[in-house]
Amino acid sequence: MNQSSKKQSNGFNEMKAAPETLKYSVIACDVFKEELESLGGEKPPWSGIQYLEMGLHDQPDLLRKSISIALRKLEMNASIEAIVFVYGLCGTGLVGISPSRCPIIIPRAHDCVSILLGSPKRHSEILQKYPEAYFYSPGWVRGKRAPGPDREKHLRAFYTQRYGDDQELVDELLEADKESFAHHNCAAYVDLTQNEKAEDYCKSCAHSLGWKFRKLEGDPRLLHDLLYGPWDDKRFLIVQPGRSIALSTDSKVLREQ
Numbered sequence: 001m002n003q004s005s006k007k008q009s010n011g012f013n014e015m016k017a018a019p020e021t022l023k024y025s026v027i028a029c030d031v032f033k034e035e036l037e038s039l040g041g042e043k044p045p046w047s048g049i050q051y052l053e054m055g056l057h058d059q060p061d062l063l064r065k066s067i068s069i070a071l072r073k074l075e076m077n078a079s080i081e082a083i084v085f086v087y088g089l090c091g092t093g094l095v096g097i098s099p100s101r102c103p104i105i106i107p108r109a110h111d112c113v114s115i116l117l118g119s120p121k122r123h124s125e126i127l128q129k130y131p132e133a134y135f136y137s138p139g140w141v142r143g144k145r146a147p148g149p150d151r152e153k154h155l156r157a158f159y160t161q162r163y164g165d166d167q168e169l170v171d172e173l174l175e176a177d178k179e180s181f182a183h184h185n186c187a188a189y190v191d192l193t194q195n196e197k198a199e200d201y202c203k204s205c206a207h208s209l210g211w212k213f214r215k216l217e218g219d220p221r222l223l224h225d226l227l228y229g230p231w232d233d234k235r236f237l238i239v240q241p242g243r244s245i246a247l248s249t250d251s252k253v254l255r256e257q
Contacts, residue, residue: 023047023079024105026227027070028086030054031112031139036086038193039220039227046227047080054143056093057111063093075101084226088114089253098244106237106245107226108253112137115226116190118219119235120253126188126216133188133214134181136205138198147181148205185211192218 026046028036031054040046050070056063067087074080083102087094088109097104109115113135114123127133136146144150152174159170187206189199199215206213222235231238237254239245248255 022081024082024084025074025077025080026050026084026086027052027067027074029056029090029112029139031137031143032086032115032223034138034142034193034195034198035116035220035223036227039224044227046084050074054139055145057090060091060093060095063090064096067094067097071097071099071104075099086115086223086226088112089247092247094245094254095247096244097239099239099241101241103241104239104245105226105231106239106254107222108235108237108248109222110253112139113190115223116192116218117216118222120251122219130186130188130214132184133186134184134211136187136189136198136202138191138193138195141195141198141201146202146205147184147187147209148201149208151177186214187211188214188216190216190218192220192223 024046026036026049028049028051030051033051036044036049050073052063052066052070056066067085071083074083080102083099083104085094085104085106087106088111089095090111094106107115109120110123114120116137117123117126134147140146144154155174155177156170159173160167163169187202187209189202191199203213205211225231226236234252237245237252237256239256243256246255246257247253
């Protein structure tokens with residue numbers, strides 16, 4: 001290892017990596033598109049974003065495969081020095097992912113809601129206070145994946161495309177989907193972008209379901225610092241080449257192995 005590479009590696013190990021000194025790229029769930037466009041401005045510091053389809057956390061193996069493919073593609077670009085993941089644990093879909101050349105940086109968070117709320121701790125506190133809450137955001141509204149008037153139509157088209165003429169199976173899957181959020185009775189909207197159209201749609205979802213509507217204040221600091229630094233060990237995991245993302249049993253959520 002030359003002196004330049006050694007210096008960079010030591011910086012990551014000490015959790016003092018400064019994004020402004022690196023050429024880094026981003027792999028993000030499409031659910032964050034509005035927030036990343038807002039935070040990036042006209043001249044974002046990162047070298048490109050690779051968006052992946054939202055909702056892949058429902059199929060952790062597929063999510064893992066999709067991220068791994070995107071990671072390998074970016075690592076083929078010799079000018080990229082690090083890669084930021086705008087993901088949380090996401091149903092264990094990130095567990096086992098391992099960089100071969102570039103260090104990766106990922107927030108210590110369970111999912112997108114934890115990131116939008118600023119921390120897993122705040123997410124947990126809100127769930128304790130409102131256990132009936134189902135979380136919405138501009139991205140989930142755009143994708144028509146959250147419970148509401150368009151979800152069944154969206155899923156029926158998706159299942160029909162996948163399973164063809166087996167409408168009995170499609171109906172069973174739709175019924176199972178309804179049961180999956182039957183215990184919720186509150187649409188909790190989290191937004192970092194002041195998207196009034198998305199908020200109004202969330203209200204319409206709550207109305208159509210007979211749920212309460214609750215607007216929660218988002219906290220952009222975790223997402224901002226993921227994109228701009230600093231990458232402190234308390235909030236972020238940095239995984240070195242040859243190591244992999246693993247589940248942590250403590251409050252850190254993720255660890256390197």
